[in-house]
Amino acid sequence: MSRVRSVVLFIRRSCDLGTPLRTVAWIARTGASDVLVIIHPEMAAGELEVRRRLKHAGLSQLKTRVVFGRHSMKESLIRLGEAREGERLVVVGSKERDVPAREILDPETIELIECCSDPVLLFPFRLSEFVPWSLIVTPMSGEFRRNRALARAMDLANQLQVPMDIVHVIDPMQKHQYSAKAVGRTGDQPHHEIQPMISEFISAACPFCSESEKKVIRNFRLIHGSAILELPKILSDTSVGLIAIEWKGLFMRGHAETLKELIRKLRVPVLLIRETANQETSLRAGHRFRAN
């Protein structure tokens, strides 16, 4: 299990400060001893206000460094160098206005999250105020493979002592529901198949999580319907504090449309975790190779 040990919080004028600061303070109190607040240059005039808010959130009593950025968020992050897997969290806000889904993130934020291999905690506009969170939700595609979002969300859930739910939405309208690699597919009697397959599915998704770490998972919800429609319904549950989503790492037009739509609709922070290529196992039976 990894623990978040450092947090990098980007503060910009357009973002609400209250909830992000309180969230960061909460994470910091659970072991993230290194908090770096990078204030955008355009906020220079507001330094006092930022420091006041930091103090109000309780961050000033923790090991917190405040710097004024002289570079873009992306450049600032690159200059910090790489952190160990799962040990750094980047926090940023999205635009403070209601815009179409495709414009939900400004170019600088997109640039940041596209380059960032660390989990990015994105605070959307019109955020509901739930800190501490009561529940973390992770939607999963149903493929039997590693899923960084689940692993990182589980780490965070364990660190913050927050339960989590996994949601698998099966869209009956989509042909790919018949993909052979889906947890929502089964053939034998339900008491034989469903429960063990869920267990296998989760262990494949986060093979480095122990059984005791997995105990934070409260529910595995199997939902039929469209993800765009069903996920917001689940997230309208007032107890959901965070949604953790694995994504492919490209936000440009035509990509991540569902994700953008979700971000626009959601009232909860989103933990974006970039998908990474999984190492493949090669299996050779006799003279034949099978790799997938």
Next chain:
Amino acid sequence: MQGTPIWPNELQRPFRALVFDWDGVAVSGRDKAIPHLQDSLSRLLDCGVLIVVVTGTHFGHLQHQLLSGLGRRGLENLFCCTNRGSEVYAFRDGGRADRVYLKQASLDDERHLDRTAIRLQKLIFKEFHLDSEIIFDRLNRRKVDLIPTPQWVSPPKGSINELLMAVEQRLGAHEGIAGLPWLVSRARDIAQECGLEDPRVTTDIKHIEIGLTDKSDSSRWILLNQIIPRKIEPREVCIIGDEFGMTGGVPGSDLLLCIPELVSSTIVSVGVEPAGTPSMVHHVPGGPEAFMDFLDLQLSYFDWGLSRDPAWLLVQTDFDPAREREMEALFTVGNGLLGLRGALEITIPASESDLYIAGVYDSKFQSRPYSELDFLTPKRNTSRYSELVSFPFPFRIRIKLNGDEIQLREKDSSTHSRKLDLGTGILEVKQKFQIDSYQVEIISRRLASLDDSSRIIHEFELISSGGRVTIDVECGIDFDEFQNRHPHLLVLSPALKQDFRELTFFKTMASGKLVAFGSRMQINGIEVQGPSWSSILEDQERVQVRRVLVVHTHDSDMEYLERTTRERLKAHPLKDFHRWIGNHRRAWSSFWRRSDLRFSNNQGLTESQRFNLYHLRIAAPVVSGNSIPARTLSGRGYEGHIFWDAEIFVLPFFALQFPHFARNLLEYRYRTLPGARRRATQLGFRGALFAWESTVDGEDETPESILIKSHSVEVPIFTGTQQVHVTADVAYGVWNYWYCTGDSEFMRNYGAEILFETARFWCSRVSNDGDQFHIDEVVGPDEYHHGVRDNAYTNWMARFNLNKALWARDWLAASDPEYFRDLCLRLGIRTEDFNLWDVISKSLYIPQPGPNGVIEQFEGFFQLKNVVLEKAERLKSPVSRLLDWQEVNASKICKQADVLMLPFLFPESFSDDVIRANYRYYEPITDHGSSLSLPVHAWTAARIGAFQDALSYYNQSVELDLFNLMQNTSLGVHAACMGGSWMALIFGLMGVRLTEGGPVLEQSVRRTLPREWGSISLRLLFREKEYEIEVAAA
């Protein structure tokens, strides 16, 4: 097949040179494929053993038979002495053969040889009035054939007695002249008279051979050119032949190998030796099979002897943690009692590195807090035996380098690979870790002993490089997260250490079973106490650790268990390590000698079949009263429950290969008969109703319903109460075993009682409608439909059950009337019962083919709603199929073969037209939600000549786990599909039919076998007689 040979103590040691005759010792015929021999010789060569093949024949024969399949490594240690001492071949440069010695005959020598042979032929005619034939075209020798008749063209070595009698009869019928010895002596005289100074005259009974060289020249060349230069002592040489003793008054030709300089070598004969052997020869008869066994024994002294031949290996390279559980299932080692998943010694937290013990079950525990299903509904069965118990991995290794523990992390540069030798059941694991500037490599090997099922052995080598380092090592049982991962177990006395032995006791929570793990450990050859130690290693220093683990169980007596485990450990000194490996390897060789199945032109299918047969073997119950769980002892799938799979799909393989395992499967059912009687009574019936999901005591472990939380849906489970065909399936298994083996003792003591009690059940289960009987409210093999009437499969099997019970009555009454009377008395069966069975069997409604030939699966099936089944839905149907169970129940969609099971089990009862009609009707609406469906469809398609379908289904069934086609191999391999694919091949694609006279082939099948398969060869054991079967495409 003969049993495993017993080797004298003198032979139970490693030899550095093996010199052996080819024909009759290494092979029984020159046209035989010898993959096992090639593999064993390759490994010995690779271990540096000098291998010398001696043969009278020319090099071409060896090249074709031996060398084509040898590996490339170690060939510098191979020498072929051919043409009866006249040539020696060595191998260099990637396997190229070089003739390194040739005895060149002069023209005079050739003339002398010709003259000698002709004079001998004339002498034979003159003295015996017999025709003989001279074979001139042999290097440096001539052969005179004493019996050139068609019957004796190429007599096998095993028929030497008959040959000798025939030759002596030819020679001895003439005026009482001593035949063969006299001729040999005369041939020598004639040769000298013809000008040969040192003639070598020998006989193999059929021929008298006059030459310039003999096998002693081979021995001498090897001695001077290899044995002495390699500093091999004569006592380190073993000479193996099959003709050392006198035959027909003449010394055996292999005695010539024993030249005086090698007098202290060890000499073995594996031949028939009708007149015995000289005193210095160890006689271990058995021919090539005994020789193979000896090679296995030798291999065990040199290394673990993993195969070099890829065709015997399952290899995993690279490492995807998401697939780790799948790999663990595929790489399981086992022996029928123990199943140890193929986990890495240093592994990831998600690993399911379980050890399973056949027959050890406990109450179901809600295993995960996030379980989708609420198992603990009030209706959930609370049996003490509802789940196979997972025991902790016994070979976990923890290593600290300079105080830092090596762990497998998400992003590190560690590498992990596995290699499973299917031929010997040995798993090799290699792991490499880079820690700062140090590199640590662990190479481990493990096996679950086939010759002592309570024993697992483990060895690992640890090599560190990068400099001097302090290392702390702990190896033993993995107690990490013990309660989460093994909730059934209570540790009674963790790691109690005494007398260099480590003992750990477990007790299952609800069933109260006591289990002991006892182990001994050795580090660099010195036995140590306890599982951990510290040391300072120099750069590149190696540490070798060996462990033996014995596992024992007892129902309740802790003292007894502790005492027996200690005694067993005491009897396991680690100096026997190689002997254990050797015995294990020999047991595997014995298995493969009968069970291997080869496609001459399709290596892929050969390898897939080997993988399946390997897993069937490691699941085979070694203890009477255990059966094979649906996912064997390789995973937690189906909670270790035993289904109809065992009798219908797995038993036929064992019945025709190793019947004692098939008998164990049935004795398991006999043991659960009291539970089956209770089950029948509970449901209001008589006789015995076997559990649909069975474990220890015959109670049914199927829940009545489950609650799916996220849908707030309670799904009823009908199989436990309605899938009653399992009872007739057990009866079918009893009959099938009897038919294949003729085991009267089993039928008398167990089988008849099962048949009687199951027949009684059917009598109470049927309902009558006028003169006809029906069976209501059942689930057939197609579990998508419940509560149906007159399921064709169920009714047919019930009738079969009743008929075989009546047969058993007649058989038992005739063969043992007293026992029959006692049994009827004990079971309370009266004459009226038998009469009722007869009436019902004749009046039970059996759905018949309609006008279009299609048999209705059950009453009303044809009226159900039509459904178009997408191709993509095959093998893995959407979960909605289970959740919308009511809608599915009303639709024409089948989970698996149901009607098609009937021709699969009773092929002689259906015409091809009927089978074709049913295949065409049911195949498109079957989604193969069960792996059992695939082999049945393969068989059926083959039977009707739908060959592309047959190949497709066969390929899917034979590769189901290797290719993880159902995406659930991580839960264990699919035993029934493995057995079913073997059945589909033998009885479907190869067209084997079992008749009273033994297995026969349907000739029409040859026309449909794909050419690219070449020929298929295998062995079947039918009523104690072994049949070699080979089918080639026309």
